Amino acid sequence: MSTPSHQKALFLEAKQGRWAVRTTEVRKPGPGDIVVKVEAAALGGVEWKIQAWGILIKQYPTILGLDGAGTVVELGEGVTTFAVGDRVIFQGKWDTITGTSYGTFLQYFTGSAQFAVKIPDSISFEAASTVPLGVATAAFSIYNQADSAPSAKYLAPWLPGGRGKYAGKPIVILGGPTSHGQYAIQFARLSGFSPIITTGSLHNTDLLKSFGATHVLDRKLSDEEIKSQVTQIAGVPVELVYDAVSTAATLPLALALTAPRGNVIVVQFTPEELIAQGQKDGKAVHMAHGVFRTPINHEIGRTLLAKLPELLEIGDIKPNRWEVLPGGLNGIVGGLERMENDQVSGVKLVVRPQETD
Ligand SMILES: NC(=O)c1ccc[n+]([C@@H]2O[C@H](COP(=O)([O-])OP(=O)(O)OC[C@H]3O[C@@H](n4cnc5c(N)ncnc54)[C@H](OP(=O)(O)O)[C@@H]3O)[C@@H](O)[C@H]2O)c1
Structure with missing residues (x-):
């Protein structure tokens, strides 16, 4: 597997601005990072609010999305806990202090290996993407x-x-x-x-x-x-x-x-x-604050991630039911509208970023 230099991502262009799927660079991994080919990204309850109400994010353009699953394609310096080809789940990077986001609504995610975990083969990428947040x-x-x-x-x-x-x-x-x-x-x-x-x-x-x-x-x-x-x-x-x-x-x-x-x-x-x-x-x-990378959550996040593959494997924790939206990243905006209008019931909406035109 090799990492391409460019990818498609869904951008929120400005505060309360428009959404646009466009081409951007794939970030190079720093020390401790992995690059993941994103096979499934799930929609959360907060993304439409960020766009509609102009809350939480201070720096634009931005890429939102907190739930992702995919395959590791590249390792940064010093990463020993993952190998290329591993199936993983991970959260988008959201820094609540600086109001910045580098999320999962893209095709190749680059971020810290510390906040990713391998998933059992028995769990599909779509189901797994409902888990992190x-x-x-x-x-x-x-x-x-x-x-x-x-x-x-x-x-x-x-x-x-x-x-x-x-x-x-x-x-x-x-x-x-x-x-x-x-x-x-x-x-x-x-x-x-x-x-x-x-x-x-x-x-x-x-x-x-x-x-x-x-x-x-x-x-x-x-x-x-x-x-x-x-x-x-x-x-x-x-x-x-x-x-x-x-x-x-x-x-x-x-x-x-x-x-x-x-x-x-x-x-x-x-x-x-x-x-x-x-x-x-x-x-x-x-x-509640469900972000792994926030320091107050590091220790509990570490113990949870150590046990999560087993909890998923034996069915102690079952993923949400999911529905795939057509069109890859282009399907996200319609899905967010459905969430805003209370038209999603007991199911997590998921896209497959690799299917983006
Ligand atoms: N603070 C954090 O860290 C954090 C993290 C994640 C999410 N959130 C927030 O949590 C909220 C839920 O997000 P989500 O994405 O998990 O869920 P979601 O998919 O947006 O939730 C949809 C479900 O909410 C249920 N619902 C709506 N109004 C209800 C009511 N009055 N009483 C009982 N059930 C009701 C509906 O149940 P029925 O279909 O059965 O009617 C529907 O299935 C959002 O506001 C989100 O921003 C916060």
């Missing part, structure tokens, strides 16, 4: 024990003593059908949480139960109705609530469901008054 968001926000980590700080099920540790404790996951909600349900199962109560559209019930949800409540029920059902099902106060949606439709409910001194995990901006209201009752609100 979703797994990290759920795992880091529930289990990162670093002092200042935005996390509920439970003991991870892949660490000694963690498996089944929370048997008999209830958990609520609002929005189980989201990509990282599906992974949160599976980690909750590995941790022993029970019951695992989630919300979504009822046509996703079987899917969510296949991951380990014990009860699926219709997201269309009123907050009062959901609270009453959760109280009845859980039997005891719920100390951990994971709000995988975190919009006005779910945040008040998430806080109301959480026991005093319990933990609420949110995944996007939460109004100060809601946080203050929760804090009055001693509830801790943690803003």
